[in-house]
Amino acid sequence: xxxxxxxxxxxxxxxxxxxxxxxxxxxxxxxxxxxxxxxxxxxxxxxxxxxxxxxxxxxxxxxxxxxxxxxxxxxxxxxxxxxxxxxxxxxxxxxxxxxxxxxxxxxxxxxxxxxxxxxxxxxxxxxxxxxxxxxxxxxxxxxxxxxxxxxx
Amino acid sequence: xxxxxxxxxxxxxxxxxxxxxxxxxxxxxxxxxxxxxxxxxxxxxxxxxxxxxxxxxxxxxxxxxxxxxxxxxxxxxxxxx
Numbered sequence: 654x655x656x657x658x659x660x661x662x663x664x665x666x667x668x669x670x671x672x673x674x675x676x677x678x679x680x681x682x683x684x685x686x687x688x689x690x691x692x693x694x695x696x697x698x699x700x701x702x703x704x705x706x707x708x709x710x711x712x713x714x715x716x717x718x719x720x721x722x723x724x725x726x727x728x729x730x731x732x733x734x735x736x737x738x739x740x741x742x743x744x745x746x747x748x749x750x751x752x753x754x755x756x757x758x759x760x761x762x763x764x765x766x767x768x769x770x771x772x773x774x775x776x777x778x779x780x781x782x783x784x785x786x787x788x789x790x791x792x793x794x795x796x797x798x799x800x801x802x803x804x805x
Numbered sequence: 806x807x808x809x810x811x812x813x814x815x816x817x818x819x820x821x822x823x824x825x826x827x828x829x830x831x832x833x834x835x836x837x838x839x840x841x842x843x844x845x846x847x848x849x850x851x852x853x854x855x856x857x858x859x860x861x862x863x864x865x866x867x868x869x870x871x872x873x874x875x876x877x878x879x880x881x882x883x884x885x886x
Contacts, residue, residue, distance in 0.1 A: 711823075713822055713823065714822075715822075719821075719823070719839070719853070720853060720854075721839065721852070721853050722853075723852060723853045723854075723857050724839070724841070724852035724853050726852075726858075727841070727843055727850065727852055729825055729841070729852060733825050733826065734823045734824070734825055734830070735823065735824045735825070736822060736823060736824055737822055737823055738822035738823075739822045740819065740820075740821050740822055740832060740837075741819075741822075742820070742822045743819070743820040743822065744819065745817070745818065745819040745820070747817075749884055749885070750884075750885040751882035751883060751884060751885060752882060752883045752884070752885045753882055754879070754880060754881075756885075758885065759883055760871055760875075760883060762872060762875050762876070763872050764871045764872060765870050765871065765872055766870070766871050767868060767869070767870060767871070768868075768869060768870070768871050768874055768883075769806075769866055769867070769868055770866065770867045770868075770869055770874045770878065770881065771806050771864065771865070771866040771867065772878070773806075773864055776882070777878045777880060777881045777882065778881065778882045778883070778884070779871065779874050779875075779878075779881050779882070779883050779884065780884045781871070781883075781884060781886070782868070784886065785884060785886050790819075790820040790829055791818050791819055791820060791831065792884070793809065793817055793818060799808065799810075800808070800809040800810050800815045800816075801806050801807060801808055801809055801864060802806065802807045802808075802809050802818040802831075802861075803806050803866070804806065804807060804818075804829075804831070
């Protein structure tokens with residue numbers, strides 16, 4: 654996930670998910686959502702506030718302490734967490750509004766930007782990845798009675 | 806895309822500001838539990854916090870060019886931004 658807007662919002666983040674589609678549709682149950690590329694993988698260790706405090710805790714740049722000891726069960730070591738921007742650095746989309754085909758601003762049929770599309774409970778929706786989801790990461794949505802998080 | 810429902814409650818998910826192996830670590834506003842998509846697994850696993858070891862199931866989604874998606878789903882709604 655990388656655009657100029659994303660750089661401003663994410664400050665230290667440098668990479669973004671590469672769109673692998675050259676036409677066609679990639680159906681996936683994402684194995685690694687929010688994947689990004691680029692940047693310096695070693696940069697995280699130099700980010701202040703990322704040092705592990707020991708005993709499975711880490712502290713982010715806002716000073717918030719996170720207990721991640723339990724995550725070792727899944728092979729996630731405290732030293733592996735990067736950036737620590739703080740829990741409100743990247744705000745999610747809340748109750749996003751959707752455009753219908755007849756609404757002004759609805760994109761033309763031949764636009765080639767990438768979207769994350771999904772159909773659930775009779776609702777079919779598309780979320781542009783580079784311009785929106787790459788900035789917010791998560792959209793907290795509701796498809797009929799189903800509450801879901803659309804994640805890039 | 807993941808369910809936000811657990812034990813009859815609705816969670817608000819967001820990025821925690823952390824990444825692990827280039828993947829965002831999520832958290833929920835309600836309990837500040839951390840959620841992570843483990844490689845090779847489906848859904849989100851709570852790796853820390855109140856819901857530790859619980860899972861949020863995943864729904865199918867597609868990453869596609871808008872033109873292709875629109876062709877297959879002509880009545881699709883589109884995010885307003």
